[in-house]
Amino acid sequence: MNSKPDNADELIRMSATDVVAGLKKGELSPLDLLDALIDRTEKVEPHVNALPIRFFEEARKEAARFDPRSHENRDRPGFLAGLPVAIKDYNSVAGQLTTYGSPIFAENRAETSDNMVATIQDSGGIAYAKSNVPEIAGANTFNPVFGATRNPWDLRMTVGGSSGGSAASLASGTAWLATGNDLGGSLRIPASYCGIVGLRPSVGRVPRVADLPYDALWVEGPMARNVPDLALMLDAMAHAHPADPLSFEAPARPFVEAVRDPKAPTRIGFTPNLGLSLVDPEVERLCREGVQAFAGAGSTVDETCPDFSGGIDAFQTLRAVLIASLRGELLETERERIAPEIIWNIEKGQNVTADQILAAERSRARIFGAMVKFFETHDILACPTVSVPPYPVEQRFPTRIGDQELTTYIDWMYLTFVITLTGCPAISVPCGFTSDGLPVGLQLIGRPKGDFDLISAAAVLEQSLGLSKQLPIMPKT
Numbered sequence: 001m002n003s004k005p006d007n008a009d010e011l012i013r014m015s016a017t018d019v020v021a022g023l024k025k026g027e028l029s030p031l032d033l034l035d036a037l038i039d040r041t042e043k044v045e046p047h048v049n050a051l052p053i054r055f056f057e058e059a060r061k062e063a064a065r066f067d068p069r070s071h072e073n074r075d076r077p078g079f080l081a082g083l084p085v086a087i088k089d090y091n092s093v094a095g096q097l098t099t100y101g102s103p104i105f106a107e108n109r110a111e112t113s114d115n116m117v118a119t120i121q122d123s124g125g126i127a128y129a130k131s132n133v134p135e136i137a138g139a140n141t142f143n144p145v146f147g148a149t150r151n152p153w154d155l156r157m158t159v160g161g162s163s164g165g166s167a168a169s170l171a172s173g174t175a176w177l178a179t180g181n182d183l184g185g186s187l188r189i190p191a192s193y194c195g196i197v198g199l200r201p202s203v204g205r206v207p208r209v210a211d212l213p214y215d216a217l218w219v220e221g222p223m224a225r226n227v228p229d230l231a232l233m234l235d236a237m238a239h240a241h242p243a244d245p246l247s248f249e250a251p252a253r254p255f256v257e258a259v260r261d262p263k264a265p266t267r268i269g270f271t272p273n274l275g276l277s278l279v280d281p282e283v284e285r286l287c288r289e290g291v292q293a294f295a296g297a298g299s300t301v302d303e304t305c306p307d308f309s310g311g312i313d314a315f316q317t318l319r320a321v322l323i324a325s326l327r328g329e330l331l332e333t334e335r336e337r338i339a340p341e342i343i344w345n346i347e348k349g350q351n352v353t354a355d356q357i358l359a360a361e362r363s364r365a366r367i368f369g370a371m372v373k374f375f376e377t378h379d380i381l382a383c384p385t386v387s388v389p390p391y392p393v394e395q396r397f398p399t400r401i402g403d404q405e406l407t408t409y410i411d412w413m414y415l416t417f418v419i420t421l422t423g424c425p426a427i428s429v430p431c432g433f434t435s436d437g438l439p440v441g442l443q444l445i446g447r448p449k450g451d452f453d454l455i456s457a458a459a460v461l462e463q464s465l466g467l468s469k470q471l472p473i474m475p476k477t
Helices: 008-013 016-025 030-048 056-065 115-122 164-172 188-194 227-237 281-296 311-327 330-337 340-350 354-374 411-420 451-465
Strands: 083-088 125-131 177-182 197-200 219-224 267-270 300-303 380-384 426-433 439-445
Touching: 008 030, 016 030, 016 083, 016 227, 030 056, 030 083, 030 125, 030 164, 056 125, 083 115, 083 164, 115 125, 115 177, 115 227, 125 164, 125 177, 164 177, 164 188, 164 219, 177 197, 177 227, 188 197, 188 411, 188 426, 188 439, 197 227, 197 411, 197 451, 219 227, 227 451, 267 281, 281 300, 281 380, 281 426, 281 439, 281 451, 311 340, 311 354, 311 411, 330 340, 411 439, 426 451, 439 451
Parallel strands: 083 125, 083 177, 267 300, 267 380
Antiparallel strands: 177 219, 197 219, 197 426, 380 439, 426 439
């Protein structure tokens, strides 16, 4: 074991890809990794609060009996060989709490692991902690059960959400890989705010929890410190599951091959705002500069985008219906214990008319058709991930962009949630830092089911900019 790191901090700084390689060679053990995570968590968690539910002892027992040689899936792509993985608290791990950040579910303990978690476990991942989330849904990670998660780049700031705990754990070194899910940007927004990588994969690429409506809005996906690690995790997650009829088999070519010799896209369309609303000037400048890295790699970059008109209203309608279908029954008995934003969203969904749903579905179909047309001449659509940089953690949500007043608590998220309507894969990759030292992500959108080529493009961008080498960091005050 001569390549084993000398101390826990050195091990924490290794990429997930290198750690898994060490596990497969027998140079590292899952217990080594858990000991390093415990050490790092003791240093970081009092400041960040990314992983409030921890079950290290149960994970250590699993790690002690884990034998990669006897694992039935050890030869399939994405085999994690005993790597510990952080699981978002919207997903269930057998025997552990699943609170959804809500006092209603504060004592809810799962009997079984859900479809996505079971797939990761079948791929050799070991769950050891649950990452913090907003209450039921949202894009600022705070809740009345565990409190707020703080941004490792500046502890005064939000990590975004809803996969905020996962993003913060990756940035601060209490995770090598973490799970997320994405409805309106819940993978992509915290990735941007924490300077990590988050992928909203194609619908069906990763199996979802069993009680979700069969709609293309909500997906499960990977989060990582860099693109190669994210590709590895997607290979671990991307498998059909009999309990999710939307899921499909893993592709013939593993996603890790997309980053071994990544190819720059031929043509990229860039838009600062999808033609819909405002963007913070510094965010726009950083994303414009970031996308030019593709030009340096040989791509043609022009300013253009499909017609997304009607997308904001369409998503607002369809999201409200989904939230109401998932949690609407709680209003009658638990109204006093539900956040006001969630009450508003549930009631909006309960009061949507048939005409509004039909209009939203027509808009969604037209926007998808416009994207298909766009990809006849372009390989990637690029835009900022979030319209504003990270904001103070005490602020529930942004209420304005520049001089523009916002009307709902998710208006500022339009750059991600309108893309959700398309069903296309989308990834946030760090592209720079504000004058205050806060990360900004560039969102790349690929063709329908074009996850492989999208990851390849993301790897080109990451290699050109070199920002992933800065992680993990100790929390900054």
